[in-house]
Amino acid sequence: RSGEMAKSTQLTDNEVFRAYATYTAIVLLKMMLMSLVTAYYRLTRKAFVNPEDTASFGKGDSAKKYLRTDPDVERVRRVHLNDLENIVPFVGIGLLYALSGPELSTALLHFRIFTGARILHTFAYLIPLPQPGRGLSWAVGYAVTFSMAYKVLKTVLLL
Numbered sequence: 001r002s003g004e005m006a007k008s009t010q011l012t013d014n015e016v017f018r019a020y021a022t023y024t025a026i027v028l029l030k031m032m033l034m035s036l037v038t039a040y041y042r043l044t045r046k047a048f049v050n051p052e053d054t055a056s057f058g059k060g061d062s063a064k065k066y067l068r069t070d071p072d073v074e075r076v077r078r079v080h081l082n083d084l085e086n087i088v089p090f091v092g093i094g095l096l097y098a099l100s101g102p103e104l105s106t107a108l109l110h111f112r113i114f115t116g117a118r119i120l121h122t123f124a125y126l127i128p129l130p131q132p133g134r135g136l137s138w139a140v141g142y143a144v145t146f147s148m149a150y151k152v153l154k155t156v157l158l159l
Contacts, residue, residue, distance in 0.1 A: 016107045020098035023111035027087050027118050034080035034122075038073065045070040079125045082138070083118065090114055090145050097148035100155040110144050117141035 011017045041047075047070035048054050054063040094114075098107065117140040124134035 014098075015104050016102060017098045019104065019108050019111055020094050023115045024091055024094060026115050027083075027090065030119060030122065031080070031083040031087050034076065034083060037126075038076045038080060041070070041073045041076050045073055047073050075125065075128070079122055082121070082125070086138070086141055086145070087118065090141075090148075093145055093149045093152065096152045096156075100152050102151060110148055114141050114144040117144065 042053075046057070046066050047068050048066050049069075051063070051067060054066040057063045057066050094111070097110070102110075117137045121134060121137035121141065123129070124137055128134070
């Protein structure tokens with residue numbers, strides 16, 4: 001039912017909330033995957049930031065050469081940081097949005113576009129694709145989160 005706040009006892013029956021939970025799980029798993037990708041790049045590029053991480057390469061000067069930054073590792077880390085900056089707000093605002101009673105079709109559009117934009121952003125950053133691909137995918141995801149925030153404020157704020 002559009003325009004009604006969902007009751008907590010009915011959340012699992014609420015199709016919008018279930019859609020929110022589905023797409024939130026997808027983007028959170030994608031963000032978690034970036035930790036594994038970072039670890040993979042660190043291991044394959046032998047680029048570490050902590051001395052204890054280099055212990056398997058020997059001691060002293062032989063291990064110190066692995067304490068370094070690598071452009072590929074840094075690129076993956078920037079993708080992960082960008083996910084934190086964009087997915088975390090989506091999770092909070094998306095929850096409020098899902099509970100604000102939007103139409104299912106509109107909510108699905110928001111959730112799907114955001115998820116697709118974040119996945120595209122990751123590929124655009126890692127491959128890397130030429131600009132403005134990465135910038136546009138970021139902007140689309142950001143606009144979706146802003147749109148949901150606007151809907152929440154319009155629905156619940158007494159102005």
